[in-house]
Amino acid sequence: MKQKISLLAIAICVLSYAKTYSQNIELPADSLVANIEHYDGQHIETEGLVVHICGVDGKKLKLSTDGGEIIKVVPFDSLGSFDKSLYGKRIKIQGVVKEYRVVKSKIDSLKREKSLLCHIDNTPCIDSVWVDNMTKSGKADAYSEQSAAKLDKKMEKTGNDYISIITIFAEKIEILEVETE
Numbered sequence: 196m197k198q199k200i201s202l203l204a205i206a207i208c209v210l211s212y213a214k215t216y217s218q219n220i221e222l223p224a225d226s227l228v229a230n231i232e233h234y235d236g237q238h239i240e241t242e243g244l245v246v247h248i249c250g251v252d253g254k255k256l257k258l259s260t261d262g263g264e265i266i267k268v269v270p271f272d273s274l275g276s277f278d279k280s281l282y283g284k285r286i287k288i289q290g291v292v293k294e295y296r297v298v299k300s301k302i303d304s305l306k307r308e309k310s311l312l313c314h315i316d317n318t319p320c321i322d323s324v325w326v327d328n329m330t331k332s333g334k335a336d337a338y339s340e341q342s343a344a345k346l347d348k349k350m351e352k353t354g355n356d357y358i359s360i361i362t363i364f365a366e367k368i369e370i371l372e373v374e375t376e
Contacts, residue, residue: 219289224260231294231361239363240289241266242371245281247315251322253277257315258288258363267316267362281370289367296357302346309339316360317346 219240227234227241243266247257253276256268270276271290297317305312310319311326320326329335346358353359 224258224266225262225264227292228260228262228264228266228361231292231359234292235294237292238290238366239292240287241363242285242287244285245283248277248279248282249313249315249322253279255313255315256281256365258286265315267360268365269362271364271366277368281368285371287369287371288363288365290363290365292361292363295360295362297346297360299350299356302343302350302358306339306343309336311335311339312342314342316362317342317358 219238220234221240222234224241224243227239243258243260245256246259246265249255254269254273256277258266258268260266268277268288268290295316302317305317305319311329312318313320326335329338349358350356
């Protein structure tokens with residue numbers, strides 16, 4: 196009897212998960228950005244333009260919304276990476292969305308350290324070749340200051356003491372056909 200109840204409980208959990216998992220909330224990417232507090236942790240479907248793919252390992256993709264906002268996209272499977280052929284393409288993406296925040300104290304610390312930041316998620320860049328080239332060319336400090344100024348300006352614009360990094364853990368990506376006239 197206990198085994199039947201346990202199996203029934205497991206079946207209910209699996210079916211509940213499958214139902215939740217299969218239901219994506221479809222919304223414009225700009226609405227996602229503007230209302231992230233309503234969608235954090237949800238399965239969503241949205242569209243945007245791929246404007247950058249990390250050259251180091253292909254594990255980050257920079258998705259631009261129609262309004263020019265940026266969403267970070269990473270593969271759901273941590274071993275996966277994005278094909279460079281996605282660059283410049285409009286895509287439909289399904290996955291789980293999460294908001295991460297880079298707080299003012301962390302931004303201040305990055306400024307003091309003169310970190311060269313990734314333009315996708317404002318974390319220290321892992322492209323050691325690029326970082327070395329920026330340092331050797333004498334451009335590192337100026338780039339670091341520009342990045343910090345952008346973050347400060349964004350915090351001032353939003354009135355927040357943090358920068359919101361919206362990340363989609365991509366489960367499915369589809370290249371959308373571009374209509375030609």
